[in-house]
Amino acid sequence: MEVNLRRYGRLLAATVPGVVKTEEENERLLAEVDKLMRKKSLSPEEEKLLDLLVTLIEDFEEKHYQLNASTPHAILKELMEARGVKASELWKLFGSKGVASEVIRGKRAISKAQAKALAEYFNVSVDLFI
Numbered sequence: 001m002e003v004n005l006r007r008y009g010r011l012l013a014a015t016v017p018g019v020v021k022t023e024e025e026n027e028r029l030l031a032e033v034d035k036l037m038r039k040k041s042l043s044p045e046e047e048k049l050l051d052l053l054v055t056l057i058e059d060f061e062e063k064h065y066q067l068n069a070s071t072p073h074a075i076l077k078e079l080m081e082a083r084g085v086k087a088s089e090l091w092k093l094f095g096s097k098g099v100a101s102e103v104i105r106g107k108r109a110i111s112k113a114q115a116k117a118l119a120e121y122f123n124v125s126v127d128l129f130i
Contacts, residue, residue: 001044008045017052020060029053030083033123054123061124072115072129073106079122080104093117 020026036042036050065078079085087104094100094114102108110118115129 003044003048007043008048011045011049015049015053017049017056020056023064026057026060029057033057058124071106072110073103075128076104076110076118079124083122090118090121093121 015032017029020029033050033053036046039046042050061082065082070078087100091097091100094103099108103110103114110129112130115126118129119126
């Protein structure tokens with residue numbers, strides 16, 4: 001699908017994305033990503049905007065959260081805290097409340113399937129959870 005530059009320009013003007021330098025700006029862009037992710041389908045322009053926003057957020061979070069130096073469980077907890085995600089929102093990813101609770105508390109290892117689901121959910125590399 002081809003991107004309509006006029007529509008994309010309007011989306012950019014409404015969202016005003018830029019290099020993220022503060023936690024407040026990161027939160028604002030995360031909210032914009034959340035709005036887009038809640039839609040059933042995205043236009044080509046919205047997909048392009050979503051890619052841009054995720055790239056800007058990931059750049060900020062890689063620099064400020066230094067997740068690569070942490071354990072998979074610590075990374076999961078940090079991402080949950082930074083993005084305001086409650087354990088109950090992850091139950092579906094883990095298949096049950098009990099498994100989710102054990103993984104989040106570090107009592108159970110994160111499986112490859114769970115790592116993939118978490119990476120997709122948080123829009124980060126699966127390597128963070130392995």
